[in-house]
Amino acid sequence: MREQVFLYDTTLRDGTQGEGISLSVDDKIKIVKKLDEIGVHYIEGGWPGSNPKDMEFFQKVQDLQLSHSKITAFGSTRRIGVKAKEDENLQKLIESGVKVVAIFGKTWDFQVIEALKTTLEENLDMIRDSVAYLKENGLEVIFDAEHFFDGYKQNKEYALKAIKVAEEAGADCIALCDTNGGTLPHEIYKIVKTICTKINIQIGIHCHNDGEVAVANSLSAVQAGARHVQGTINGYGERCGNANLISVIPNLQVKLNYECVKKENLSNLTSISKYVHEVANQAAPSNQPFVGKSAFAHKGGMHVSAVLKHPETYEHIKPELIGNSRRVLVSELSGQSNLMFKAKEWNYSIDKKDPNSKLLLEKIKEKEHEGYQYEAAEASFELLVKKSFSEWKEYFLLDYYKIFVEKNGEDIFSTEAVVKLCVHDEMVLTAAEGNGPVNALDHALRKGLEQFYPIIKNMYLSDYKVRVLDETEATASKVRVLIESSDGTEKWSTIGVSGNIIKASWLALVDSVQYYLMKNDNLIKVVSNKKEEQFIGLNNH
Numbered sequence: 001m002r003e004q005v006f007l008y009d010t011t012l013r014d015g016t017q018g019e020g021i022s023l024s025v026d027d028k029i030k031i032v033k034k035l036d037e038i039g040v041h042y043i044e045g046g047w048p049g050s051n052p053k054d055m056e057f058f059q060k061v062q063d064l065q066l067s068h069s070k071i072t073a074f075g076s077t078r079r080i081g082v083k084a085k086e087d088e089n090l091q092k093l094i095e096s097g098v099k100v101v102a103i104f105g106k107t108w109d110f111q112v113i114e115a116l117k118t119t120l121e122e123n124l125d126m127i128r129d130s131v132a133y134l135k136e137n138g139l140e141v142i143f144d145a146e147h148f149f150d151g152y153k154q155n156k157e158y159a160l161k162a163i164k165v166a167e168e169a170g171a172d173c174i175a176l177c178d179t180n181g182g183t184l185p186h187e188i189y190k191i192v193k194t195i196c197t198k199i200n201i202q203i204g205i206h207c208h209n210d211g212e213v214a215v216a217n218s219l220s221a222v223q224a225g226a227r228h229v230q231g232t233i234n235g236y237g238e239r240c241g242n243a244n245l246i247s248v249i250p251n252l253q254v255k256l257n258y259e260c261v262k263k264e265n266l267s268n269l270t271s272i273s274k275y276v277h278e279v280a281n282q283a284a285p286s287n288q289p290f291v292g293k294s295a296f297a298h299k300g301g302m303h304v305s306a307v308l309k310h311p312e313t314y315e316h317i318k319p320e321l322i323g324n325s326r327r328v329l330v331s332e333l334s335g336q337s338n339l340m341f342k343a344k345e346w347n348y349s350i351d352k353k354d355p356n357s358k359l360l361l362e363k364i365k366e367k368e369h370e371g372y373q374y375e376a377a378e379a380s381f382e383l384l385v386k387k388s389f390s391e392w393k394e395y396f397l398l399d400y401y402k403i404f405v406e407k408n409g410e411d412i413f414s415t416e417a418v419v420k421l422c423v424h425d426e427m428v429l430t431a432a433e434g435n436g437p438v439n440a441l442d443h444a445l446r447k448g449l450e451q452f453y454p455i456i457k458n459m460y461l462s463d464y465k466v467r468v469l470d471e472t473e474a475t476a477s478k479v480r481v482l483i484e485s486s487d488g489t490e491k492w493s494t495i496g497v498s499g500n501i502i503k504a505s506w507l508a509l510v511d512s513v514q515y516y517l518m519k520n521d522n523l524i525k526v527v528s529n530k531k532e533e534q535f536i537g538l539n540n541h
């Protein structure tokens with residue numbers, strides 16, 4: 001039987017103390033639903049005494065039927081010199097309608113004197129009165145021992161007395177907080193181990209990430225006896241953030257054999273991490289451990305060769321356990337194993353002994369040396385593979401393009417592009433305007449192709465990025481253009497590199513259209529045959 005560790009999520013409270021993180025009431029409700037689905041035990045919704053938004057949240061959340069999670073409200077011990085029953089913050093905690101509250105109190109003598117500006121005795125009274133009052137009101141009470149580790153290192157006796165007072169007043173759990181985030185895992189282990197021998201109620205841990213060891217500290221605390229772990233999804237939180245539950249959970253469950261969430265819910269971690277990034281309007285870091293896009297992305301040829309033989313050679317856990325997946329990147333650091341893996345993904349079968357495979361690898365390395373970066377442009381890479389390993393027909397060939405940019409006296413710019421193409425042995429000349437040279441080229445290219453391949457009306461450019469490759473060359477430097485295209489369902493990325501930004505853009509643009517046509521080749525054949533029949537018909541008249 002695996003020992004249970006209780007998860008206490010504070011994304012909606014401490015998470016929103018992180019710079020740039022702000023959640024509306026609806027956002028919070030959405031996140032609550034997801035956390036409940038994966039079986040987080042406690043969800044701290046906010047601080048009812050802090051702002052009207054949090055009050056509204058506590059009203060609205062009462063309408064949710066949660067299956068697993070208990071909603072908690074956060075606040076502080078009573079104010080100095082005020083009776084607990086008259087303290088506005090404690091009243092709001094009770095009025096919030098929750099059954100569980102977490103209150104933080106000072107356990108570091110230095111904080112009591114410098115921040116609270118009161119006596120050590122009054123602080124102990126504040127803790128005692130507040131916990132006792134909330135218990136009298138029938139609530140489950142978690143006491144967050146603020147700055148516990150710093151306090152313990154400086155004045156053991158007082159820090160211990162502060163949490164003893166909370167225990168004696170009836171607290172259900174004492175969460176030891178590394179509030180400044182500077183404590184190291186071996187210190188956490190030693191201190192938590194000692195505290196577990198002195199306190200008879202559940203011990204919890206709340207770590208900040210200022211020393212980048214919040215996850216490690218949380219694990220050390222559990223190994224030392226803590227059974228309640230506080231943290232946030234994706235590690236959002238004040239300053240450098242809180243312990244990232246998305247990493248804490250699989251480390252505890254997969255590696256240390258504790259029970260945090262039901263086994264079947266582990267595979268939702270990747271999607272919940274993405275979901276919360278999305279709701280919080282944050283870019284998901286691709287190198288986020290466990291769930292990031294790159295967490296199981298293999299780039300070095302040696303690694304890929306080994307992973308193909310046995311994934312455990314370069315993977316610490318199976319990616320599917322947490323809902324992630326293995327990826328292989330293609331670059332100048334690739335070996336033939338990278339090509340084989342990618343080709344298989346696209347249903348091409350290639351053999352290491354095939355001379356084309358070696359040629360393709362050499363071509364990729366040359367191109368990467370020129371400035372191409374295929375890991376960011378898989379569609380261009382797939383075209384290269386297709387051209388190397390199967391019959392390739394050009395959907396169109398360029399004869400020339402011309403671009404005209406005009407600025408009139410009233411500071412109005414106009415841009416026009418003329419494109420001459422050969423499609424199905426027919427010369428097509430088109431012109432189009434655009435709000436810039438690349439846009440005009442895009443319009444002219446489509447105008448020329450749409451009559452042959454009407455399907456391209458469905459695709460559009462969704463992103464366009466330019467990167468200067470050698471800044472020392474200033475305006476003469478090479479540029480790398482990355483284009484992302486979409487048809488509303490799929491997205492694909494293509495690349496072009498040149499000393500001329502228009503040419504780099506054209507190359508990326510052509511790859512984008514060729515890729516789409518290649519992917520929809522079955523549909524296209526029908527349309528272009530008809531077109532040819534039509535021409536024949538016309539010629540007969």
Ligand SMILES: CC(=O)SCCNC(=O)CCNC(=O)[C@H](O)C(C)(C)COP(=O)(O)OP(=O)(O)OC[C@H]1O[C@@H](n2cnc3c(N)ncnc32)[C@H](O)[C@@H]1OP(=O)(O)O
Nearest residue numbers: 047049050051076077078079080104105106115116146179
């Ligand atoms: C470690 C943590 O993360 S604790 C959580 C921190 N989170 C937040 O502060 C976010 C929400 N906070 C707020 O909305 C506001 O700070 C409020 C509404 C709670 C309080 O606002 P104000 O009354 O204007 O006080 P202000 O924020 O300026 O100062 C905090 C006061 O609380 C006191 N205080 C700090 N900790 C405690 C405590 N554990 N118990 C009682 N009082 C405390 C401070 O000494 C200070 O008192 P003072 O005004 O007499 O100097």
Ligand SMILES: CC(=O)C(=O)O
Nearest residue numbers: 104144146147177179
């Ligand atoms: C309570 C809390 O958030 C802290 O001490 O960091």
